Amino acid sequence: MERYRNLRHTRAVLATFGKYKGGSSGGSEQGRKSTFRKERFVMTFPLTGGIQLMPGGPANLYVDSVSDPNGPPSNVLDVDRGFTVKGRVQLPNSFNGTGQVCIYADELGGKIDQSLSPCATINVTADPKEPALKEYTWSIDFPGNVLPDPSPGSQLYHLAAIFTFDGQLSDIAGFVDMGLYLIN
Numbered sequence: 001m002e003r004y005r006n007l008r009h010t011r012a013v014l015a016t017f018g019k020y021k022g023g024s025s026g027g028s029e030q031g032r033k034s035t036f037r038k039e040r041f042v043m044t045f046p047l048t049g050g051i052q053l054m055p056g057g058p059a060n061l062y063v064d065s066v067s068d069p070n071g072p073p074s075n076v077l078d079v080d081r082g083f084t085v086k087g088r089v090q091l092p093n094s095f096n097g098t099g100q101v102c103i104y105a106d107e108l109g110g111k112i113d114q115s116l117s118p119c120a121t122i123n124v125t126a127d128p129k130e131p132a133l134k135e136y137t138w139s140i141d142f143p144g145n146v147l148p149d150p151s152p153g154s155q156l157y158h159l160a161a162i163f164t165f166d167g168q169l170s171d172i173a174g175f176v177d178m179g180l181y182l183i184n
Contacts, residue, residue: 045063045064045065045066045074046062046063046064046087047062047063047161047176047177047178047179048060048061048062048176049061049062049161049163049174049175049176049177050174051089051091051163051165051172051173051174052171052172052173052174053092053172058090058092058133059089059090059091059092059133059172059174060089060090060174061087061089061101061161061163061174061175061176062087062088062089062090062176063085063086063087063161063176063178064086064087064088065084065085065086065087066083066084066085066159066178066181067083067084067086068081068082068083068084069081069082075179075180075181075182076181076182076183076184077181077182077183077184078183078184079144079146079147079149079150079183079184080144081144082141082142082143082144082146083142083146084139084140084141084142085103085139085140085142085161085178086137086138086139086140087101087137087138087139087161087176088135088136088137088138089101089122089135089136089138089163090133090134090135090136091124091133091134091136091165092131092132092133092134093126093127093129093131093132093133093134094126094127094131095124095126095134095165096124096125096126097124097165097166097170098121098122098123098124098165098166099121099122099124099136099163099164099165099166100119100120100121100122100163100164100165101119101120101122101138101140101161101162101163102115102116102119102120102161102162102164103115103116103119103140103142103159103160103161103162103178104116104159104160104161104162105147105157105158105159105183106157106158106159106160107150107151107154107156107157108154108156108157108158108180109151109153109154109156110150110151110154111151112147112148112150112151112157115162116140116142116146116147117146118140118142119140120138120139120140122136122138124136124165147183150183150184155182155183155184156180156181156182156183157180157181157182157183158177158179158180158181159178159179159180159181160175160176160177160178161175161176161178162174162175163175
């Protein structure tokens with residue numbers, strides 16, 4: 001009986017995440033055929049978001065990777081070991097000032113909703129050449145204590161990367177929805 005409850009629980013969890021398609025006909029657990037999808041949850045990088053410019057023009061924020069010392073999958077992070085987020089920003093080469101990329105975390109079903117520290121600072125320098133986009137890379141290493149332990153029953157976080165240029169006074173900003181992560 002315990003085995004049957006565990007199997008039902010496993011199927012319910014997998015169905016929640018879209019990995020279990022269901023079973024074929026049959027009156028008992030023994031007679032049912034289970035079909036599991038072969039694909040895995042893989043974040044497709046880079047993730048991209050547009051940056052609003054005044055006056056308008058092309059500019060982009062990219063999140064190229066999210067990783068932790070435990071390795072794949074990239075959407076499961078060990079909060080005790082820390083993690084790294086890497087990306088880049090493309091801006092017109094006429095810009096001069098300071099950009100900042102911060103990662104925000106919102107715990108689903110929990111109390112955590114905050115900017116994670118540290119943020120990446122980007123020194124943007126103007127280039128007098130023909131107008132073009134200039135690319136700046138950034139990387140943020142979060143220590144193992146960046147988030148407190150998850151609330152009871154919640155380990156699912158929604159992450160987003162936010163870019164601002166010269167603070168919020170310039171109206172030049174953008175974001176990338178990084179998706180959902182299991183952080184334990």
